[in-house]
Amino acid sequence: MKKESTSQGVKEIARRANVSTATVDRVLHNRTGVSEKTKKRINEIIKELDYQPNLLASRLASKKIISIAAVIPKVSEETNFWEAPLRGVKRAEAEIKQYGVHTQVFFFDLNDKDSFSSTIAEVLRGDFQGVLISPSYIEETKKFAAQCAERKIPFVFLDSDIPDLHSLSYIGPHLFKSGYVGAKLLTYRLDRNKKILIINISKEIDNFNYQKIEEGFRGYFADRGQPMEIVRIDIRETDYQSVARHLTYVFHLNKDIGAAFVTNSRVHTVASFLKNSHRTHVSLIGFDFVTENVSYLENNVIDFLICHRPEEQGYRGIMALYQKLVVNAPVSKLSYMPIDIVTKENYEFYQN
Amino acid sequence: MKKESTSQGVKEIARRANVSTATVDRVLHNRTGVSEKTKKRINEIIKELDYQPNLLASRLASKKIISIAAVIPKVSEETNFWEAPLRGVKRAEAEIKQYGVHTQVFFFDLNDKDSFSSTIAEVLRGDFQGVLISPSYIEETKKFAAQCAERKIPFVFLDSDIPDLHSLSYIGPHLFKSGYVGAKLLTYRLDRNKKILIINISKEIDNFNYQKIEEGFRGYFADRGQPMEIVRIDIRETDYQSVARHLTYVFHLNKDIGAAFVTNSRVHTVASFLKNSHRTHVSLIGFDFVTENVSYLENNVIDFLICHRPEEQGYRGIMALYQKLVVNAPVSKLSYMPIDIVTKENYEFYQN
DNA sequence: TATCTTTACGGGCACGTGCCCGTAAATTCT
DNA sequence: AGAATTTACGGGCACGTGCCCGTAAAGATA
Structure with a gap:
């Protein structure tokens, strides 16, 4: 099992074009110092041979980092x-x-x-x-x-x-589609007459993302003509206490929330709240395979995680x-x- | 941005051991022709430098394919x-x-x-x-x-x-777990009092696989102490006519089948049958991202596909x-x- | 001791490419 | 026309490793 010893690569091109390898090299890296005529001739041969530079040799020889x-x-x-x-x-x-x-x-x-x-x-x-x-x-x-x-x-x-x-x-x-999938999963076994809660926990960063996700989430219902009642809440502090406070309030106002959708990986904070307040009957979906989320997945508090490798x-x-x-x-x-x-x-x- | 020009690799080892690179090479590929003494000395230096051969150079120089x-x-x-x-x-x-x-x-x-x-x-x-x-x-x-x-x-x-x-x-x-996941998805919105149908379509090949998958599928219910009524059928011909014949019979015998689980990628044949016989209310799950399956996924005939990249x-x-x-x-x-x-x-x- | 064999190593080319340096030939400038 | 400059190209070393070949030295044999 030997490699075929046919002269390969730059050398072969040089041989056929009757020039030195250095000239071929100049053409390959389109540097100056080659006449139009020879340049054209060499380029034709390169095409003809469908020359692919040997990365091994190239990187080995190059001193550039x-x-x-x-x-x-x-x-x-x-x-x-x-x-x-x-x-x-x-x-x-x-x-x-x-x-x-x-x-x-x-x-x-x-x-x-x-x-x-x-x-x-x-x-x-x-x-x-x-x-x-x-x-x-x-x-x-x-x-x-x-x-x-x-x-x-x-x-x-x-x-x-x-x-x-x-x-x-x-x-x-694809943020929109992610939200869309979230909606599908969330409603898969949800009562029609229950409300859905969208929760966005973040300190005002990458709004763009959350917006797209929410659009996708709502898009799902729009596509099927299911006008679910959707409540949404923005929470600008990420610590548990703040989140719990806001959520307590929301759940107080809306007694019939059947499912919650968290637009990012902070779903574990919500999971913690639901567990502590004995509301685990609420379906919960969020994003990302982080340790805390996985443990709530194990406990059945989080139903699904949507992840993006x-x-x-x-x-x-x-x-x-x-x-x-x-x-x-x-x-x-x-x-x-x-x-x-x-x-x-x-x-x-x-x-x- | 230049590479550090410190003499690297085999050469450096050779220099330190006061031998030629050929000798180092012999040690590296443990070929004969090196005295125990020098061999030991060289090996020590190799360890000390934590020498990693340069794959580029190695493969470039080697004529082996x-x-x-x-x-x-x-x-x-x-x-x-x-x-x-x-x-x-x-x-x-x-x-x-x-x-x-x-x-x-x-x-x-x-x-x-x-x-x-x-x-x-x-x-x-x-x-x-x-x-x-x-x-x-x-x-x-x-x-x-x-x-x-x-x-x-x-x-x-x-x-x-x-x-x-x-x-x-x-x-x-992991076949067992795949079956397990299938069971979870299938029952996610299934009535307790409906029957489940396991369908195995194949010409007797890789029995081992199907067996493991079915074990996993049943394992899910065993784990939760949910004794669902499960019907199973083996179909040894893979063409549509045969499958349809067998399924007609099974559905005739069991009027209350709410979900079907196909143990391989032939789920599209079952999907075709369910569609033709107007039984699309039956939840359907199977394996593999093949064209036919995907189209039934689009049509809502197949609920989920389980795939393994x-x-x-x-x-x-x-x-x-x-x-x-x-x-x-x-x-x-x-x-x-x-x-x-x-x-x-x-x-x-x-x-x- | 002279010849042959084995052991233990070194020299050096090759792999395909990058790139520096040197130099005839062509061109431009005085 | 001669000098200076530019253009267009070739020679050849280097990258790190694989491996063939050659050869002193050591050992074996006669």
């Missing part, structure tokens, strides 16, 4: 959600390290806009050829995108999207940049993750 | 299920081709034991260093495993497992062999795929 920055929220006490994308980033890193690609992860505090800004500034000061970023704050991200455009640095949005900023790619959920997201985000920067292959602008349904029965095999 | 065979059923009119694993295999192939790994796919007829045997024989005649195989026929697979063991060829089982044959790895679903399976199967043969890294013996729940609402984002 490509640096990619990943900007994601740090794991907080509140949620360990971002552990998963981080794992994905690390997995991708390990895989492409041998190609001379270096990744550096920057963490910011999800509850602190300044931390986001300063992290971005730090990244821009560094010499990175590509950036993977979770665009948590819209205005700051816009500025960042402008800077990247100026320096021709490709960037990929992770987990939530901000359209029209010319990102290389968006990798994350966060680890896979991290992995794909880095790989998209790798494809662009190293392989120079086209990258699809939108990469929607599957909308996974996780229950008590299948969670143990769930792979982020 | 590694050949992997993949043995899977061919796509039939009956089902296009195996398209997905094939895609996965191709994807893996494209990725590792540059490392001098060559894959060849062999197809057999799922309904023809002889075709399976002869394909296996063909593979064994060829010079392959690893085999990925869908072990459809148990006895034949046992013989195959014995032959592989003799020739020290690692093999990976795909989609269904036969334990105790010392496969390098099993990549596929077949493309991912094919991909991982090849990559497991790659890990073993090229990287020489350990491979986990069991790799259970997630149990995905696919509905009308989320199927469009399902990624095999």
